[in-house]
Amino acid sequence: MICQYEVEEVWFPLSETILEWDEDFHELMLGDKLRMAAYKKAIESVVQPEMIVLDLGTGTGILGLWALEAGAKYLYAIDVNSKILTLAIQRFNQGGFYGRYEVFNAISYEVNLPQRVDLIISEILGNLADNEDFVPILTDARQRFLKKSGRMLPSSVYTQLVPVSSVKAHQQVKSKNIKRLNTKYNLERLLQRLAVESPFNLYYDVILSQQSYLSKPQIAQEFQMDGNDQQVYNVILTFNVEVDGIFTGFKGSFVATLADSVVLDISGSDIAAHTTSDCWKHCYLPIENPVEVKPGDQIQLLYTRFYPTHRNSPFRQCYKWSGNIMRGSSIISYFEQSMESREIFQSLTTDN
Ligand SMILES: C[S@@+](CC[C@H](N)C(=O)[O-])C[C@H]1O[C@@H](n2cnc3c(N)ncnc32)[C@H](O)[C@@H]1O
Known part of the structure; x- marks a missing residue:
């Protein structure tokens, strides 16, 4: 194949x-x-x-x-x-x-x-x-x-995030027109199982090149495999926008140290030269409402990992990415995407 x-x-x-x-x-x-x-x-x-x-x-x-x-x-x-x-x-x-x-x-x-x-x-x-x-x-x-x-x-691994401009990716998420290996991998079924209504409250596998970067990548979380790594966390990052573009979400990738001299970095984007990974690609964390940004703007991100209130699988996890876009001291826009369905969360809190 x-x-x-x-x-x-x-x-x-x-x-x-x-x-x-x-x-x-x-x-x-x-x-x-x-x-x-x-x-x-x-x-x-x-x-x-x-x-x-x-x-x-x-x-x-x-x-x-x-x-x-x-x-x-x-x-x-x-x-x-x-x-x-x-x-x-x-x-x-x-x-x-x-x-x-x-x-x-x-x-x-x-x-x-x-x-x-x-x-x-x-x-x-x-x-x-x-x-x-x-x-x-x-x-x-x-x-x-x-x-x-x-x-x-x-022996260790870290996650990197960077805000990106990809109107093309945004449109595919909006229309739920996404590629898959075979028909068993069904987006509607996945959204239903996760109880996530908007396709923007999920991440996707997408190759995003450096040309789409609005800022420099930053390390979001590090893991040392020493028994003390965090599985639930909140990370605050501020990205300085360096180029004009339409902010549509974040690219995520990892760099793993497999052994002393062997590093696996999946952030590359040259498909022909195999600096990309066929199976991982990159992670795309989309935002629902794209924002026009320019150099000097700041994108403030609160990146959260947690487990949902009701866990229906040993691998059920949630990410939330929210924040503000600042121009000087003014908030010009904000975003809030979460893999935990707000309706389920609200009904659980009202039931109690
Ligand atoms: C990404 S695949 C890698 C498979 C293989 N090691 C390779 O490198 O080609 C991960 C495999 O781990 C299995 N797996 C993940 N977490 C597991 C767990 N906690 N216990 C048992 N199997 C697990 C999955 O079923 C899957 O087959």
Whole structure:
């Protein structure tokens, strides 16, 4: 399957449907040169013979296979998706590693490993870094599965945000005319499941180039994988507008340190040169009412991550992006988008 995509093309936000991922999406991940090259290099540089390794969220098993090929003594591989996990088993056996691994078909919170491991490898990152809920998952895994002397791969990651001007992306969100890998990834169904009414209260997968930046990117949140990372937070950022444009939302991306000398940065936008990631693209956090801005204006952002009042899936998370656009000391406009439905929130607060 070849996935063709263009700059400013709005795609279905795959990180919101983890439990529905199929072979098409796993194929897309396996063909993603930026992702694969970085993970292969990192695993080869970190895995030492005799290591016991956990591949958390093994999917089709590629990262676990690389760990075994790099000399790992034993591999534990966990995945909640039973259909995809059979492909991992096939891969390990075809690699000649029968007897050197054990798989667990469950969510990691419910797994108990027979022993602690030297290394936890995972690729449960979303394009905002934490939009596949890695913080509680890896905090729990570190606590229960890792030896005191053990290592995490990735070892750290940060989220970057930058305000952008993309009228093209805005129009696609407004008309809900978005691209998807196959018909199983359905926007209307996703909006319904999340109880989010406006398509502007959701983020999307979109490649946004530097030409669309209105300001310099800033780090919004950092994660050290040390057991103390925050899963719920409020971050205030002020962006100085440097060019004329129509502010339509924010671009989000992550930079992950996989190993000492291996960094995976998905912010690039040269599709032909593979500086973009086929599976992550970038995150686009749209605003409903675009605002004309000019150099000297300031975009003040309150970026919030939280969990909804009613959680209907282990991966249900919410982001909220709101703020003011300032010209001198005057507020010329404001925005407020949230993945938690206001109606549900209001009805819950009135019921109580
Ligand atoms: C982004 S995919 C990566 C798959 C594979 N490691 C790779 O790199 O190609 C993440 C996988 O982790 C699984 N997953 C995510 N969180 C999990 C958890 N807490 N417990 C078990 N499986 C999980 C998903 O089902 C999915 O197959």
